Amino acid sequence: MTTVKLWSDAEAESEPRVKAVFDDIRATRRSDFINNFWRGLANQPAALERTWASLKEIMAADGALDPLTKELIYIAVSVANGCSYCIHSHTAAARGKGMTEAQHGELLAVIGMANETNALVTTLQIPVDPEFQV
Amino acid sequence: MTTVKLWSDAEAESEPRVKAVFDDIRATRRSDFINNFWRGLANQPAALERTWASLKEIMAADGALDPLTKELIYIAVSVANGCSYCIHSHTAAARGKGMTEAQHGELLAVIGMANETNALVTTLQIPVDPEFQV
Amino acid sequence: MTTVKLWSDAEAESEPRVKAVFDDIRATRRSDFINNFWRGLANQPAALERTWASLKEIMAADGALDPLTKELIYIAVSVANGCSYCIHSHTAAARGKGMTEAQHGELLAVIGMANETNALVTTLQIPVDPEFQV
Amino acid sequence: MTTVKLWSDAEAESEPRVKAVFDDIRATRRSDFINNFWRGLANQPAALERTWASLKEIMAADGALDPLTKELIYIAVSVANGCSYCIHSHTAAARGKGMTEAQHGELLAVIGMANETNALVTTLQIPVDPEFQV
Amino acid sequence: MTTVKLWSDAEAESEPRVKAVFDDIRATRRSDFINNFWRGLANQPAALERTWASLKEIMAADGALDPLTKELIYIAVSVANGCSYCIHSHTAAARGKGMTEAQHGELLAVIGMANETNALVTTLQIPVDPEFQV
Amino acid sequence: MTTVKLWSDAEAESEPRVKAVFDDIRATRRSDFINNFWRGLANQPAALERTWASLKEIMAADGALDPLTKELIYIAVSVANGCSYCIHSHTAAARGKGMTEAQHGELLAVIGMANETNALVTTLQIPVDPEFQV
Numbered sequence: 001m002t003t004v005k006l007w008s009d010a011e012a013e014s015e016p017r018v019k020a021v022f023d024d025i026r027a028t029r030r031s032d033f034i035n036n037f038w039r040g041l042a043n044q045p046a047a048l049e050r051t052w053a054s055l056k057e058i059m060a061a062d063g064a065l066d067p068l069t070k071e072l073i074y075i076a077v078s079v080a081n082g083c084s085y086c087i088h089s090h091t092a093a094a095r096g097k098g099m100t101e102a103q104h105g106e107l108l109a110v111i112g113m114a115n116e117t118n119a120l121v122t123t124l125q126i127p128v129d130p131e132f133q134v
Numbered sequence: 135m136t137t138v139k140l141w142s143d144a145e146a147e148s149e150p151r152v153k154a155v156f157d158d159i160r161a162t163r164r165s166d167f168i169n170n171f172w173r174g175l176a177n178q179p180a181a182l183e184r185t186w187a188s189l190k191e192i193m194a195a196d197g198a199l200d201p202l203t204k205e206l207i208y209i210a211v212s213v214a215n216g217c218s219y220c221i222h223s224h225t226a227a228a229r230g231k232g233m234t235e236a237q238h239g240e241l242l243a244v245i246g247m248a249n250e251t252n253a254l255v256t257t258l259q260i261p262v263d264p265e266f267q268v
Numbered sequence: 269m270t271t272v273k274l275w276s277d278a279e280a281e282s283e284p285r286v287k288a289v290f291d292d293i294r295a296t297r298r299s300d301f302i303n304n305f306w307r308g309l310a311n312q313p314a315a316l317e318r319t320w321a322s323l324k325e326i327m328a329a330d331g332a333l334d335p336l337t338k339e340l341i342y343i344a345v346s347v348a349n350g351c352s353y354c355i356h357s358h359t360a361a362a363r364g365k366g367m368t369e370a371q372h373g374e375l376l377a378v379i380g381m382a383n384e385t386n387a388l389v390t391t392l393q394i395p396v397d398p399e400f401q402v
Numbered sequence: 403m404t405t406v407k408l409w410s411d412a413e414a415e416s417e418p419r420v421k422a423v424f425d426d427i428r429a430t431r432r433s434d435f436i437n438n439f440w441r442g443l444a445n446q447p448a449a450l451e452r453t454w455a456s457l458k459e460i461m462a463a464d465g466a467l468d469p470l471t472k473e474l475i476y477i478a479v480s481v482a483n484g485c486s487y488c489i490h491s492h493t494a495a496a497r498g499k500g501m502t503e504a505q506h507g508e509l510l511a512v513i514g515m516a517n518e519t520n521a522l523v524t525t526l527q528i529p530v531d532p533e534f535q536v
Numbered sequence: 537m538t539t540v541k542l543w544s545d546a547e548a549e550s551e552p553r554v555k556a557v558f559d560d561i562r563a564t565r566r567s568d569f570i571n572n573f574w575r576g577l578a579n580q581p582a583a584l585e586r587t588w589a590s591l592k593e594i595m596a597a598d599g600a601l602d603p604l605t606k607e608l609i610y611i612a613v614s615v616a617n618g619c620s621y622c623i624h625s626h627t628a629a630a631r632g633k634g635m636t637e638a639q640h641g642e643l644l645a646v647i648g649m650a651n652e653t654n655a656l657v658t659t660l661q662i663p664v665d666p667e668f669q670v
Numbered sequence: 671m672t673t674v675k676l677w678s679d680a681e682a683e684s685e686p687r688v689k690a691v692f693d694d695i696r697a698t699r700r701s702d703f704i705n706n707f708w709r710g711l712a713n714q715p716a717a718l719e720r721t722w723a724s725l726k727e728i729m730a731a732d733g734a735l736d737p738l739t740k741e742l743i744y745i746a747v748s749v750a751n752g753c754s755y756c757i758h759s760h761t762a763a764a765r766g767k768g769m770t771e772a773q774h775g776e777l778l779a780v781i782g783m784a785n786e787t788n789a790l791v792t793t794l795q796i797p798v799d800p801e802f803q804v
Contacts, residue, residue, distance in 0.1 A: 001535060002259045003359045004372070029169045035266060038260040044373035047380070050459070050657035051251065052454060058243045064236035069203050072246050073210045077248035077387075079658045080214030082350040082752040085255045086248070087661060088266040091673045099218070102198035104674070105714035108659050110204050112717070114211035114220070117185065118170070119747075121219045122615045122645050124174040125136045125623060130166060132222040133403060135803060137627045138640070181648070184724060191720070211655075213390045216484040216618040221393060225405045238406070239446035242391050246449070250384035256394045256610035257376050259355060260534075267671060269668060270527045271761045272774070298408035301533060308526040312775035315782070316589060319519065324585070326511045334502035337471050338512050344475045345789075346514035348482030350752040353523045354516070356534040378472050382479035382488070385439070385453065387525045389487045392442040393404045399435060399518070400490040401537060477742060481792045484618040489713035493539045506540070507580035510793050514583070519615075525778050526747045527757060538795045569801060573787070576794040587787065594779045600772035605739050606780050609746045614786035616750030621791045622784070624802040638734035645728045646740050650747035650756070653707070655722065657755045660710040661672045666705060668758040 007042035009034070017045035021052050028056060037088060049078050052074045140175040143168070151179035155186050162190060169223060202231045210245050275310035277302075285313035289320050296324060303357060309336050336365045409444035411436070420445035423454050430458060439493060466484045478513050543578035545570075553581040557588050564592060571625060595606050604633045677712035679704075687715035691722050698726060705759060738767045746781050 001062035012018045014016055018055075020040075041048045061067050078086035094104075146152045146168075156168055156178075175182045195201050205228035212220035228238075280286045280302075289310075290302055309316045329335050339362035346354035364370075414420045414436075423444075424436055443450045463469050473496035480488035496506075548554045548570075557578075558570055577584045597603050607630035614622035630640075682688045682704075692704055692712075711718045731737050741764035748756035764774075 001356070001530060002261065003355065004258050006260075019611045021164060022571065035196070035263045035265070036260045037243050037258075038253055040260045043256065043369065043375060045147045046459075047216045047254070047373060047377050050456060051254065051380075054247060054456070055251070057448075057452070058240075058247045063240050064234060065172045065206075065240045065244070067206045069206065070240070072199075072203065073241065073244045075659070076210040077214050077245060079655055080211050081249065081252040082658055082659075083252040083255055084661060085260045086264050087659065087673065088208055088262045088671065091157055092266040096156075100198060101713065105717060106192075106197050106199045106204070107207065108714060109657060109717050110199070110207045111211060111659055112656045112721075114208045115215065115655035116157065116648045118215040118217040118220050119615055119651035120181070120185065120210055120644060120648045121171055121217055122215075122618055122620075123611070123647050124138050124171075125620060126140075126219045127136065128171045128219050128222045128403060129169045131169070131225040135622065135798060152540060177637065180727070181641060181645050184727070185648075188720060191716070209391070212291045213387055216390055218390075218393060220706070221405065222403065235445065239449060242388060242446060243449050245391050246384045246388045246453075247280065249387035253347055253383035254380045255378060256350060256352075257343070257355065257379050257568070259352060262671060269666060269758070270529065271757065272526050274528075302529045304528045305523055305526075309522065309530045311771065312778060314593075315775060315779050318452070318593070319522065319782075322515060322586060322590070323519070325582075326508075326515045327414065331508050333474075333508045334500060337474065338508070340467075340471065340475055341478045341509065341512045342516045344478040345482050345513060346520055348479050349517065349520040349524075351520040351523055351529050353528045354520050356530045360534040367476070368466060370442050372464050372531075374467045374472070375475065378467070378475045379479060381456060381460045382476045385457070386451065386480055386483040386485040388443065388449070388490050389439055389485055390483075392406050392439075394408075394438045394442045395404065396487050396490045396537060397437045399437070399457070400494040455621060456733055462615060477793070484749060484792060486792075486795060489539065489793065490537070503579065510790060511583050513793050514587075514786045514790045517789035518782045521749055521785035522778060524783045525745070525757065525781050527754060538797065540794050542796075571799045572796045573791055573794075576759070576796045577790065582792070583771050587790065590753040591787070594776075594783045599776050600770060601742075601780070603777045605767045606741065606776070608735075608739065609742055609777065609780045610784045612743045612746040613750055613781060614788055616747050617785065617792075619788040619791055621796045622788050630803040636719060642728075642735045642740070644742065646735070646743045647747060649724060649728045650744045651751065653725070654738060654751040654753040654756050655750055656711065656717070656721065657707055657753055658751075659675050660707075660756050662676075662706045662710045663672065664755050664758045665705045666738050667705070668762040 004040055004043045006036055008039075012039075012042060013040070016046065018042045018048060021045075021048050025052065037085070037089065046075075051102055068099060070105075071097055071099070072107050073102075075107065076114075079111055080115070083132040097133060136174055138174055138177045140170055140173040142173075146173075146176060146233050147148075149176070151177065152176045152182060158190075159186065171219070171223065177241075202228060202233060202237075203231070205231055206241050208242065213245055214249070258261075270308055272308055272311045274307040276307075280307075280310060281310065282393055283313065283396075285312070286310045286316060289313075289316050305353070305357065336362060336367060336371075339365055339367070339373050342373065344382075347379055348383070394402075403444055406408065406440055406442055406445045408438055408441040412440075414441075414444060417444070420444045420450060423447075423450050426458075427454065439487070439491065470496060470501060470505075473499055473501070474505075474509050478510065478516075482517070540576055540579045542572055542575040544575075548575075548578060549554075551581065554578045554584060557584050560592075561588065563669055573625065582607070603636060603663070604630060604639075607635070608639075608643050611643065612650075615647055616651070623636055674710055674713045675737075676706055676709040678709075682712060685712070685715065688718060691715075691718050694726075695722065707755070707759065713718045738764060738769060738773075740766055741769070742773075742777050744758055745777065746784075749781055750785070 074090040208224040342358040414424045476492040610626040744760040
């Protein structure tokens with residue numbers, strides 16, 4: 001149950017700004033599949049255009065971090081925010097970019113450990129060591 | 135200002151369980167530096183031993199994910215939890231493991247983007263696409 | 269699946285404190301509809317009374333902020349906390365108080381932007397400018 | 403203590419992409435003041451450009467929501483995320499856009515109430531009423 | 537650095553609603569000390585009255601949970617929300633109500649463990665077992 | 671819908687490390703029931719072993735905090751993190767350890783109050799009183 005309508009392909013065809021983004025998602029990903037996030041965001045063409053443009057730029061293949069690493073970071077953030085949809089979509093994306101079960105297992109362990117030690121540090125209110133200064 | 139005492143090296147010397155962990159941290163990291171987190175956790179020797187043992191196992195060099203990738207994931211979680219100490223300590227660790235400014239910049243962009251799209255998805259209450267099923 | 273029973277109208281009739289709150293909710297909202305939140309909170313009459321009294325006072329029509337603005341703020345908090353029920357109930361309430369699709373779209377954009385820039389600020393650990401001092 | 407350098411005006415002058423954004427911030431806000439967020443983000447010109455472009459578009463004066471309402475929403479999100487810098491900068495911005503003490507007081511009350519009822523709903527795991535359906 | 541003024545005792549004397557709450561805090565706690573939270577909330581007399589009334593009722597000595605247990609729960613929530621002030625004030629309160637170092641150590645361990653397993657569950661998106669049904 | 675497979679008893683029998691943990695969970699809890707969390711974690715035997723060992727040590731009966739108090743703390747953290755599964759499993763565990771409805775009601779009230787006052791403190795950016803110093 002969403003708070004907005006999910007746009008069908010037929011509806012997207014009738015709105016040029018939405019159609020243009022959907023077309024670019026399909027071309028960029030070389031897949032006909034448009035996931036529900038974009039179908040919901042289509043209600044707001046400006047947000048759809050801005051979000052897709054940013055995502056395309058940030059998650060693109062050629063960068064200082066490889067695409068799989070970016071997906072792992074995305075999953076870690078999504079877990080911390082409790083965003084179920086995001087966890088599913090980026091876990092699927094990570095698998096599509098070659099994440100092995102062993103890598104998923106280590107990601108799981110690091111996420112668990114980070115959340116645990118974050119909580120320990122916060123409970124104890126540990127002051128930043130001057131050695132960490134830039 | 136902490137909620138517990140931070141243990142000095144002299145105090146650690148007087149408590150064998152704490153001394154053993156501090157010695158192992160120094161040996162493992164090949165550095166004399168013990169950061170404040172461990173000095174605060176020393177008040178609880180069982181927690182100190184368990185946490186160090188887990189961290190050593192999880193963040194160790196030989197795994198399916200390389201050490202730098204693990205640090206980037208750690209930073210992403212720490213940002214989502216707002217743990218200032220953790221952000222500083224793991225950013226320093228990431229730099230120590232070779233993180234470049236370009237990589238830090240991409241990490242920043244992915245963290246920002248993930249938090250934004252998490253919020254968009256949650257506002258719209260987007261349902262998980264069946265295509266993401268394992 | 270709840271962790272407590274949801275009270276039916278018949279059950280509420282049998283407990284005067286619950287009945288009194290349900291009656292006041294109906295009178296205040298000029299609607300017979302009692303949503304599930306109150307039916308769950310009915311297990312704890314003191315919490316039910318205190319929460320309804322506070323909500324009625326805070327969300328009332330006559331104030332320095334108009335009722336719709338308060339609903340938008342409520343949605344923004346609920347998204348940050350990942351409270352699906354709260355997002356649905358306050359999005360419905362906002363629509364009932366006149367929220368247009370254009371306003372919903374801008375709310376979405378501001379929520380997304382705020383979560384993104386919060387994360388950027390936290391990653392970079394930006395110090396507060398003295399100019400922001402009260 | 404930041405995790406990156408904060409750029410001075412002199413440094414910004416030496417990097418055309420940063421200078422262009424700083425110039426546009428000053429022109430748009432009709433103020434010479436550049437707050438620390440932008441000085442930290444300047445380390446990543448692409449992120450600086452993208453973030454400023456989005457913020458300018460989203461927070462602009464002419465929209466379906468008035469500028470002060472957007473600032474109140476921004477504060478609410480920043481509180482939920484515990485971003486101290488963001489709370490200070492957007493509270494200052496809200497005051498600059500005319501927020502009265504009475505409005506600040508109501509914002510405070512709504513933020514408190516929303517966080518409380520979010521927690522009550524989550525503890526009880528209340529199911530979404532079908533009446534809230536779009 | 538606060539976003540509002542902290543009220544001095546002299547200022548509180550001049551506003552009857554604030555004075556009444558400050559007097560009741562002192563009488564209830566049998567201490568002359570008024571901590572900063574109330575001095576900040578004093579800017580909004582209605583919020584001050586409502587918050588103190590609720591806190592007094594909820595944290596009172598005679599209940600189904602003992603006062604120390606309530607403080608431990610308060611600390612756990614405050615850590616999850618990253619509220620440094622709240623962690624300090626409720627850790628001090630817990631000590632005032634008899635919390636031993638051993639109890640603080642176990643609280644620390646449970647908070648760390650809960651945050652870790654919460655993250656593991658969320659990463660794996662574990663479905664609720666029907667056996668947990670009320 | 672999980673992001674990993676949930677292990678059946680038959681599958682657990684075929685992997686000695688998983689079988690050993692499942693056997694110990696059953697012996698420790700004196701129950702044949704293995705909840706889904708462990709069935710999902712079984713995909714990563716090292717994480718399964720480490721997590722069960724820590725949980726068994728931390729949540730054990732003989733400590734400075736009684737088992738029910740630990741469950742209440744666990745629930746409070748799980749609510750703050752929005753972990754539905756964790757709220758259900760630990761509410762069931764708390765009931766199994768004797769939590770009364772009156773205690774559940776007070777837990778609810780404290781969780782709500784803590785989240786509200788955390789938000790108030792953060793909105794106002796209240797500085798820590800020196801009196802709270804250890």
